Amino acid sequence: MLIKQKVSPLIFATILFVTSIALGQAQREDRIQIPQVVKINELMEQSWSDQEVDPSSPAEDGEWCRRLFLDVLGRIPTVDELVDFTGDKSPNKHEALVDRLLYDDRYTEQFARNWTTIWTNLLIGRTGGNDQNSMISRPGMQKFLRDSFARNKPYDKMVYELVTATGTTAPNTANFNGATNFLIDKVNEETAAQATAATSRIFLGLQIQCTQCHNHPFNDWKQQKYWEMNAFFRQTRSLRNSAATGGPLGPELVDQDFAGESGNPEEADIFYELRNGLVKVAFPVFVEGQVAKKSGYLNEVNRRVLLGEFMLKSPHLSKAMINRTWAHFLGFGFTKPIDDLGPHKPPSHPEVLEYLADEFRSSQYDVRRLIKWISLSRPYSLSSKPNSTNAKDDPLLGDAPKFSRYYMRQMQAEQLYESLVVATQADNLSGSYEERERMKNQWLQQFSRTFGTDEGDESTSFNGTIPQVLMMFNGELIRQATSGTNQTLIDLIVNDPKKSNREKVDYLFLAGLARRAKNDEWVLANQFVEARRGNAVDALKDLWWVVLNSNEFIFNH
Amino acid sequence: MLYRTPTGMSRRHFMTHLAGASALAGSAMAMGHSLTTHASELRRNRKSAILLWMGGGPSTIDLWDLKPGAATGGPFKPIATAGDMQICEHLPQVAKVMDRLSIVRSMSTREADHQRGRYYMHTGYVPNPSVDYPSYGAVVAHELHSQRPELEIPPFVSIGGESEGPGFLGMAWSPFGVDSNGQVRDLQMGLPADRVSQRMQALQLLESNFIDDKRGSIADEHAKVLQKTLNLMTSKQMEAFNVNREEASAQQRYGQNNFGRGCLMARRLVEIGVPFIEVDLGGWDNHQNIFPTLKDQRLPMMDQAMSALVEDLTQRGMLQDTAIIWMGEFGRTPRINGNAGRDHWARSWSVVVGGAGLKGGLTVGKTNEDGTRVEGDSFSSEDLMATVCHSLGISLETNFTARNGRPMKIANSGKLIKDLVT
Numbered sequence: 001m002l003i004k005q006k007v008s009p010l011i012f013a014t015i016l017f018v019t020s021i022a023l024g025q026a027q028r029e030d031r032i033q034i035p036q037v038v039k040i041n042e043l044m045e046q047s048w049s050d051q052e053v054d055p056s057s058p059a060e061d062g063e064w065c066r067r068l069f070l071d072v073l074g075r076i077p078t079v080d081e082l083v084d085f086t087g088d089k090s091p092n093k094h095e096a097l098v099d100r101l102l103y104d105d106r107y108t109e110q111f112a113r114n115w116t117t118i119w120t121n122l123l124i125g126r127t128g129g130n131d132q133n134s135m136i137s138r139p140g141m142q143k144f145l146r147d148s149f150a151r152n153k154p155y156d157k158m159v160y161e162l163v164t165a166t167g168t169t170a171p172n173t174a175n176f177n178g179a180t181n182f183l184i185d186k187v188n189e190e191t192a193a194q195a196t197a198a199t200s201r202i203f204l205g206l207q208i209q210c211t212q213c214h215n216h217p218f219n220d221w222k223q224q225k226y227w228e229m230n231a232f233f234r235q236t237r238s239l240r241n242s243a244a245t246g247g248p249l250g251p252e253l254v255d256q257d258f259a260g261e262s263g264n265p266e267e268a269d270i271f272y273e274l275r276n277g278l279v280k281v282a283f284p285v286f287v288e289g290q291v292a293k294k295s296g297y298l299n300e301v302n303r304r305v306l307l308g309e310f311m312l313k314s315p316h317l318s319k320a321m322i323n324r325t326w327a328h329f330l331g332f333g334f335t336k337p338i339d340d341l342g343p344h345k346p347p348s349h350p351e352v353l354e355y356l357a358d359e360f361r362s363s364q365y366d367v368r369r370l371i372k373w374i375s376l377s378r379p380y381s382l383s384s385k386p387n388s389t390n391a392k393d394d395p396l397l398g399d400a401p402k403f404s405r406y407y408m409r410q411m412q413a414e415q416l417y418e419s420l421v422v423a424t425q426a427d428n429l430s431g432s433y434e435e436r437e438r439m440k441n442q443w444l445q446q447f448s449r450t451f452g453t454d455e456g457d458e459s460t461s462f463n464g465t466i467p468q469v470l471m472m473f474n475g476e477l478i479r480q481a482t483s484g485t486n487q488t489l490i491d492l493i494v495n496d497p498k499k500s501n502r503e504k505v506d507y508l509f510l511a512g513l514a515r516r517a518k519n520d521e522w523v524l525a526n527q528f529v530e531a532r533r534g535n536a537v538d539a540l541k542d543l544w545w546v547v548l549n550s551n552e553f554i555f556n557h
Numbered sequence: 558m559l560y561r562t563p564t565g566m567s568r569r570h571f572m573t574h575l576a577g578a579s580a581l582a583g584s585a586m587a588m589g590h591s592l593t594t595h596a597s598e599l600r601r602n603r604k605s606a607i608l609l610w611m612g613g614g615p616s617t618i619d620l621w622d623l624k625p626g627a628a629t630g631g632p633f634k635p636i637a638t639a640g641d642m643q644i645c646e647h648l649p650q651v652a653k654v655m656d657r658l659s660i661v662r663s664m665s666t667r668e669a670d671h672q673r674g675r676y677y678m679h680t681g682y683v684p685n686p687s688v689d690y691p692s693y694g695a696v697v698a699h700e701l702h703s704q705r706p707e708l709e710i711p712p713f714v715s716i717g718g719e720s721e722g723p724g725f726l727g728m729a730w731s732p733f734g735v736d737s738n739g740q741v742r743d744l745q746m747g748l749p750a751d752r753v754s755q756r757m758q759a760l761q762l763l764e765s766n767f768i769d770d771k772r773g774s775i776a777d778e779h780a781k782v783l784q785k786t787l788n789l790m791t792s793k794q795m796e797a798f799n800v801n802r803e804e805a806s807a808q809q810r811y812g813q814n815n816f817g818r819g820c821l822m823a824r825r826l827v828e829i830g831v832p833f834i835e836v837d838l839g840g841w842d843n844h845q846n847i848f849p850t851l852k853d854q855r856l857p858m859m860d861q862a863m864s865a866l867v868e869d870l871t872q873r874g875m876l877q878d879t880a881i882i883w884m885g886e887f888g889r890t891p892r893i894n895g896n897a898g899r900d901h902w903a904r905s906w907s908v909v910v911g912g913a914g915l916k917g918g919l920t921v922g923k924t925n926e927d928g929t930r931v932e933g934d935s936f937s938s939e940d941l942m943a944t945v946c947h948s949l950g951i952s953l954e955t956n957f958t959a960r961n962g963r964p965m966k967i968a969n970s971g972k973l974i975k976d977l978v979t
Contacts, residue, residue, distance in 0.1 A: 209670070336686040336687070384770075384773070385770050385771065385772055386772075391771070394773060394774075396774065396775075398960060398961035399961065407773070408772045408773045408775060408776070409775070410775065446742060449718070449719050449734075451612055451613075451675075451718075451719075451839065452612060452613060452840060452842065453612070453613050453671040453842045454671070454844060457672055459719040461719065463722075463728075463731075464728045464779065465728060465731040465733070465734075465782060466711060466733050466785060466786050466789065467734065467741075467742065469786040470742060470744065470786055473790070474743040474744065474745060474746050474790075475742075475743045520766070521762065521763065524762055528755060528759065531751075531755055542752060542755060542759070543759065545756055546759040546760050549760055549783075550760060550763040551763075551764050551767050551768070551776045552763060552767040554779065555772075555775065555776065557772055
C-alpha cells in the first residue's frame with residue numbers, strides 16, 4: 001500500500017500537549033553560588049581560555065536531567081520526573097533537583113542502589129561471588145555498601161572499614177561483616193598479591209602491582225615498596241569454614257599472629273627475589289614512608305589497622321576518589337587510567353584535582369556534597385554537541401580531555417537494566433531488594449566473562465557489540481517492554497483514551513529519550529499507523545521498540 | 558516521502574533499508590583507516606587464520622622446549638615428532654602433525670602481567686593510555702573482509718573467550734564472541750518480515766538524526782553494528798556455528814569438550830570464509846601443582862583437538878590457506894616455586910605456528926641449557942604478527958591512521974621471521 005499524498009502530521013487529532021513546555025532553551029541564568037562550584041567553574045573557564053577552546057552551549061534541560069538521573073541514580077528519569085523539572089520556572093531548579101536526588105527520602109534507596117552497584121563492581125568485579133565455590137558473598141558486599149551510601153557514611157570511614165574488616169562474609173552468619181568481602185579472596189593465594197594491588201590501586205590510585213617482580217621502568221616505584229606494602233596483609237587469613245561462635249558456618253576473614261618467613265614473630269619478616277636472583281627482606285612500611293613495628297604479634301601491632309590509619313592520613317586517598325568521581329560524571333578522569341595517579345602521570349587539570357581533594361577532605365569526606373559540586377559545575381552542564389572550536393576535544397582521539405563539552409558514552413549494563421525497568425514500568429512485579437538484585441545479576445551474567453587468571457580479571461561484552469544489539473533487538477527484557485502485557489508502560493499509554501496519538505508518540509519519546517518527537521519522526525509514526533492499517537496500538541509498540549533500540553537511547557549524552 | 562508496505566521481505570531488502578544509516582557513518586569509517594596495499598595482490602585471497610589462545614600463560618618449557626636434566630626442567634620427557642624437533646611426551650598426537658607446524662623457541666617479551674601480556678600478544682603494542690590498538694582478529698578481518706562479499710556473519714569470531722578489541726578500527730570490527738556450544742542468544746525477532754522492516758526503517762531515521770548531531774563517532778559505530786547484527790540474524794551461514802551437524806566421528810576426533818568443539822567450529826567457519834577465528838583454552842595459570850594439571854587436564858584436551866584440527870584441514874586441502882597460531886600471553890618460569898608451580902615468565906618462551914604457506918617441521922631460535930634466556934636472536938609479538946599477516950597475503954606496507962591522525966604500520970613494523978617464510 002502506498003501513501004500517495006504527503007502525510008500530514010495532523011492526520012491525528014492534534015491537541016497540543018497540554019503541558020507544552022519548551023524542552024529546548026536552557027540558558028543557565030542561575031549561576032550556582034556554592035563556593036566549590038564557583039571555584040571549579042573559574043578554574044575550568046581559565047583552562048578553556050588557556051587552551052583556546054570555547055565550551056559548548058549548555059545542554060537542553062531534558063538532556064541534563066536525563067544525564068543527572070543516569071549518573072546519580074543509575075537510571076533515566078520517568079516522564080513525570082522529567083516534566084516536573086523542565087516545567088519548573090524557578091531559577092534554582094538545577095540545584096533543587098540535585099538536592100532532591102541526593103537528600104529526598106524517596107530517592108535514598110535508588111541512590112544507595114546505584115552507588116552500591118558501582119562500588120561492588122569496583123571491589124569484587126561483576127562476577128565476584130557468582131561462582132559456587134567463591135568465598136565472596138555478593139549480597140554481603142552489597143549490604144555493607146548499601147548501608148554506607150544510604151547513611152552517607154564519610155568516605156574515609158568506609159575505606160577504613162573495608163581495609164581493616166574482620167568477620168564472616170555472608171549475611172545471617174554469626175560475626176557477619178559485609179566489608180570483609182573486599183579482601184576475602186585476595187589474601188590467601190600468592191602472599192596476598194591481590195590485596196596489595198587492589199588496596200593501593202582502588203583507594204590510593206597507585207599502581208604498584210608491576211613492582212611485585214621488578215622495579216618499575218617508568219616511575220619511582222621500587223620493588224621494595226611493593227613488598228613493604230604487602231607486609232601489612234600478612235597477618236590476615238581467609239578461613240573457608242569458620243567455626244565462629246555457634247552460628248551458621250561461612251567464610252571468615254581473620255587476623256592472626258604472623259611468624260614471619262624466617263619464623264621469628266618478634267621480627268616478622270618477608271622475603272622477595274630481585275630479578276638478578278638476590279633475595280631481600282621487607283617489613284611493613286607505608287608507601288609514604290611511615291614505618292610499622294616489625295612484630296608479627298597482634299597484641300603488639302595489628303598491621304591492617306595500622307595500614308588503615310596511614311591511609312586515612314594520605315593525600316592520595318582524597319585525590320583518588322576525586323578522580324574517580326569526576327570520571328564518573330564527566331566520562332573521563334584527570335588521568336588515564338583513572339586509578340593511576342603515580343608520579344609519572346601528570347593530571348590534565350592539577351589545580352581542579354588538588355582543589356577538590358582539599359575540599360573533600362575539609363568536608364569530612366562527604367560523598368553527597370562532592371557529587372553536588374561536580375554535578376552542578378559548568379563542565380557537567382555542557383551539551384555533548386561540539387561547536388566550531390572544540391570538535392577535536394574528544395579524548396577518544398588520544399589527547400587529554402579538556403572537558404569543553406560533555407563526552408557521550410554508552411550506558412553501563414546496570415544502567416540500561418534499571419532504565420528499562422523504569423521506562424517500561426515493568427517493575428510492578430518486583431520483590432524485595434535482594435530479589436531484584438538477584439534477577440539483575442542473573443541478566444548481567446550473559447555479558448560477563450572471566451579470564452580465569454590469578455588476578456581474577458574479567459571482561460564484558462556489553463560494549464556496543466553484536467550480542468548487546470541482539471539482546472536489545474530480541475531479548476526477553478525488550479520483548480516484555482514492547483509487548484504490552486502486564487500493565488507495562490506501553491500498555492497503559494497506547495490504550496489511554498484520554499491521550500491523542502500525538503501525545504502518545506511524544507510520551508514514548510519523552511520516556512525513552514527525554515525529548516518530544518521531531519517532525520520527521522512524527523511523520524514516520526503516522527506511516528507506521530498507516531502501514532498497520534490504522535492499528536495504532538501495534539504501531540506504537542513498534543515505535544517504542546525503535547526508540548529503545550536507538551543510539552540516542554543507549555548513550556548517556 | 559513514499560513508503561511501501563513490504564511483503565515477503567528478503568534479507569537483501571533489509572540491507573538496503575539500513576544502507577542509508579551506514580552511508581552516513583561513512584565519513585567516520587574513512588577516518589579509521591587508509592589502505593595502501595595493492596588491490597590486485599589481494600584479489601582472490603581466500604586465506605584465514607585460527608588463533609589457539611592459551612589463556613593464563615602456558616608453560617612452554619614443559620611443552621615445546623623441554624630441558625631434561627636441568628634442575629628446573631620438570632618431570633616431562635621429550636618425544637620424537639614428525640618434524641625436526643622433540644616435544645612433550647604428553648602431546649603424542651600433536652607430535653604426529655609437527656611436520657606441518659613449527660616452533661619459535663626464541664620468543665622474548667617484556668609483559669608478564671596477564672592483562673598487559675594479553676594485550677601485547679594480541680596487538681603487537683604495549684598498552685598505551687592514549688591510543689587503543691586493534692587486535693590481530695580486527696586487523697586481519699579489516700584487511701580481508703572486503704574480498705569476502707558473500708560473508709554475512711562477522712569476520713572475526715572468538716569462541717569461548719573475549720579475545721581483544723578492535724581499538725581505533727571501531728566497534729564494527731569487534732570479535733563476535735560465542736560459546737563452543739554454538740548457541741547464539743536472542744537471534745530471532747519472531748515477527749513478520751514487514752514489521753521487522755518497518756522497525757528497521759524507523760530506526761534508521763532515529764539513528765541518522767542523532768548521528769547528524771556529531772556528538773561522537775560512537776553514534777556512527779552503533780549504526781554499523783546494527784547492520785552487522787541484522788546481517789547475521791537473517792543469514793543461513795549461522796549454521797556454521799552448529800557443530801552438532803558434524804558426523805559423530807568428527808566430533809569424537811576433536812574431543813567432546815569446549816576446546817574440541819571450538820576447534821571444530823573454527824574449521825566450519827573457515828569453510829564459509831570467516832578470515833579470523835580465535836579459540837580459547839584457558840587454565841594455564843598454574844602457580845600450583847603444575848605437572849599433574851598439565852598431564853591430566855590441559856595437555857590431553859589440547860593434544861586431541863589441535864592434532865584433529867591440523868589433520869582435518871590437511872585432508873580438506875585447507876591447511877595451505879589457513880594459518881594456525883598457538884600462543885598465550887607469556888610462558889612460565891624456568892624455576893619451580895614452593896607450591897610445585899611455575900610463575901609468569903616472558904623473557905624466553907615459545908609459540909607454535911603453521912599453515913598458510915608457513916614452513917612446518919622446524920624450530921626457530923633456541924634457549925640456553927636451563928631455559929632462562931634466549932641464545933642468539935629473539936622474536937617479539939610484532940615479529941610474529943608480521944609473519945602471520947605476510948602468510949595471509951596482507952602487505953606489511955599497510956598503514957592505518959589512528960584516531961589522532963598518526964599513521965601506524967601494520968603489526969607495529971615487526972620483522973618477518975624469515976626461516977618460516979618460503
